[in-house]
Amino acid sequence: MVNQDPQPEVFDTVFTAINVNNTNILQNTVYTLQGHNEQFRLYAIGFDVVDNGDNDSTPNFVDFDITISAGPNNIPTSSFDGGFIMSSRERIVALSCPVLLNFKQPLQVKVENVSTSAGATNYDVIVRLIGETCILKR
Amino acid sequence: MANQNPQPEIYTTRHSFASGVAAGTQNIKTIYTNQSSSEEVRIYSLSVNCVNSGTGAASTATDFSVRIKIGNSYVPFQEFDLGVVQARDDRALTFPTPILVLFQQPISVEVNWKGGTGQATTLDPATDVKVSLNAELSLAEVCLPNGQMGFPKEIDQAIPRRSV
Numbered sequence: 001m002v003n004q005d006p007q008p009e010v011f012d013t014v015f016t017a018i019n020v021n022n023t024n025i026l027q028n029t030v031y032t033l034q035g036h037n038e039q040f041r042l043y044a045i046g047f048d049v050v051d052n053g054d055n056d057s058t059p060n061f062v063d064f065d066i067t068i069s070a071g072p073n074n075i076p077t078s079s080f081d082g083g084f085i086m087s088s089r090e091r092i093v094a095l096s097c098p099v100l101l102n103f104k105q106p107l108q109v110k111v112e113n114v115s116t117s118a119g120a121t122n123y124d125v126i127v128r129l130i131g132e133t134c135i136l137k138r
Numbered sequence: 139m140a141n142q143n144p145q146p147e148i149y150t151t152r153h154s155f156a157s158g159v160a161a162g163t164q165n166i167k168t169i170y171t172n173q174s175s176s177e178e179v180r181i182y183s184l185s186v187n188c189v190n191s192g193t194g195a196a197s198t199a200t201d202f203s204v205r206i207k208i209g210n211s212y213v214p215f216q217e218f219d220l221g222v223v224q225a226r227d228d229r230a231l232t233f234p235t236p237i238l239v240l241f242q243q244p245i246s247v248e249v250n251w252k253g254g255t256g257q258a259t260t261l262d263p264a265t266d267v268k269v270s271l272n273a274e275l276s277l278a279e280v281c282l283p284n285g286q287m288g289f290p291k292e293i294d295q296a297i298p299r300r301s302v
Contacts, residue, residue: 060195061195062187063268089227096272
């Protein structure tokens with residue numbers, strides 16, 4: 001339930017200890033806790049990777065893919081590269097138009113290590129979802 | 139088929155180049171947008187991520203170029219450098235106008251190893267080039283003359299026009 005209309009929202013979801021020695025997929029669910037007359041709009045996605053051991057903020061591993069699911073559907077339709085987001089100075093990519101999330105639709109984020117190479121350590125991957133919750137006006 | 143209108147899309151292709159390949163080696167990947175006859179895709183920008191295939195780290199080899207083929211036409215017409223995009227702070231190149239992808243038009247992304255200094259150097263290290271197209275999928279809108287409501291029934295009278 002929003003306290004103002006619209007209300008900015010930042011959801012951080014953390015994927016801990018991704019072993020880069022294996023190709024693996026981790027999935028987290030974000031609950032937006034919106035009312036039935038409210039809608040969440042996802043405008044941008046932030047992506048960061050930190051070393052699980054010493055919290056080094058600049059690990060040298062940039063080969064991850066991201067999938068966003070809004071309710072039952074993947075939006076964008078297919079997984080996309082997270083490496084260019086992490087390599088950019090802002091570490092945020094703005095979507096061309098917002099992802100809409102309606103009542104009772106969970107927001108799921110999947111992170112996949114797609115590299116076939118062997119990394120040296122485990123990493124924590126942080127996906128930041130930046131959007132707004134607003135009251136539907138019809 | 140879009141689940142919302144418009145729907146954001148990011149299409150990523152991965153182009154693998156083995157270590158030691160000669161300048162001029164090309165790798166082509168195709169993207170199928172799976173759009174319906176009433177939908178169109180607009181590509182607004184391109185991002186690139188050159189990854190060292192052996193370590194998963196950022197690659198030191200970035201002298202690649204790219205050419206984008208929409209259906210049977212190249213848009214933009216010429217190939218352009220990816221290294222300069224990789225060197226940018228935002229790792230992205232925004233097009234002045236969007237690239238239009240219509241029904242049953244596949245997108246081909248052609249990445250070319252240019253050879254580095256002197257354009258005669260073999261590639262080292264092995265590099266995967268990940269190209270991401272930042273796009274949106276939306277229902278196509280057509281412009282008709284005033285009073286023409288029956289498209290496509292009255293297509294012989296109307297002058298449908300697709301605009302960016």
